[in-house]
Amino acid sequence: APVGFATEVKITRQLSEKLSQPYGNCLTDLTRSNPKKTSTMETMFSRLGVKQYSKEMCMNVCFQIRLEMECNCSEPVIPSYQNISKCSDTNECNDECPTECVLYKYSTKLTSETVEISTEDNKKIKPEKIKLIDDFLEKINLYDSIEALRKDVLLIQFYYDDTSITKITERPVWSxxxxxxxxxxxxxxxxxxxxxxxxxxxxxxxxxxxxxxxxxxxxxxxxxxxxxxxxxxxxxxxxxxxxxxxxxxxxxxxxxxxx
The missing domain is CATH 1.10.287 (Helix Hairpins)
Known part of the structure; x- marks a missing residue:
């Protein structure tokens, strides 16, 4: 988002629920018995205590395991199952991690407009209301002009574009x-x-x-x-x-x- 503009981020949610085995190959949780459970899934459940399955996390854990085996170090931002030094995608992880059955997808739209600031607005701003630092008002008063203040101000507003959710559910055609x-x-x-x-x-x-x-x-x-x-x-x-x-x-x- 550019500085000096008020940016609105519209969020739209979509829920996709797929059928697990025997109808599909997706996975819901790790607590159920699964004949196709991979070593990465077993590590997530037994060593990391993960019960709700997520392909993104499975890919991260799989990548971490491969990284520790090959380089004897781990990625700092990915949870590790053992104490090992940190280091600054493999196709093998795709076979280890199937798609999750329940998946949320978010799409966003950005709109920006110039920030309108006046001296009257400065008096209405309360640090506790907008959760900024205590000396927010004092720093605003240090600016010589509204234009100078606008160059250092960034406003971002997140909200749902629609309260409804698009839900896609799979069901058996005939039984x-x-x-x-x-x-x-x-x-x-x-x-x-x-x-x-x-x-x-x-x-x-x-x-x-x-x-x-x-x-x-x-x-x-x-x-x-x-x-x-x-x-x-x-x-x-x-x-x-x-x-x-x-x-x-x-x-x-x-x-x-x-x-």
Missing amino acids: PFSILSITKQNKKLAITTYFFVGISILIFFHGRAYKNAIKLTRQKKVEISQKFIDVKYSGVPDLVIYDNILPNYFNFLDIFFFT
């Missing part, structure tokens, strides 16, 4: 319980859902039956051909073979295709 609850509320939807589910089941079993029918049909053709070959060499009349084999063959087709 057995959600399907039952929706179909109970809407009878037409229930009939449509059960109809398509039934059709899908029938198509599945009909496909398997059709496949088996083709397989058995081929076997029957082979058997019939073999019978005719046997008849040719044995001298048995062809009429006997037709009477014994063909009716059974057509009965078989009747079962799979017309019932």
Whole structure:
């Protein structure tokens, strides 16, 4: 923010809630059992006592561990899990630290205007109200002009642009319980859902039956051909073979295709 201007910072919040396992790979807290818990997460929970998971903190701890292993020193601004000397990103930390499920995002807008200061305003200013040092008024009186004072004054105001919060929540699209609850509320939807589910089941079993029918049909053709070959060499009349084999063959087709 420039000196001599009153700057307003408008803040907008957005809350994003993602689904954890088994629907997603994000993480909420470190107290729950997690088969994919990395060594960095274990260090955060067991040695640093961190329960609420944060990817930013996980990345910092992971970077600190790598730094201590490689350089035998630690970054001063990042908490360390052991007593080691301080020293003035690795891609490995991305694999160690998944995304958190609950994430707040803040966006800001800046507007600035010239600070308006008058002698009457100087009398109204109270150090205890604006939480400045006790000799604030005395220092203001040391300036020869308002312009000279404006060059050393910086006013910043932070506030929420809107009291509402944009919330993005992930939910499972379909589950057995959600399907039952929706179909109970809407009878037409229930009939449509059960109809398509039934059709899908029938198509599945009909496909398997059709496949088996083709397989058995081929076997029957082979058997019939073999019978005719046997008849040719044995001298048995062809009429006997037709009477014994063909009716059974057509009965078989009747079962799979017309019932």
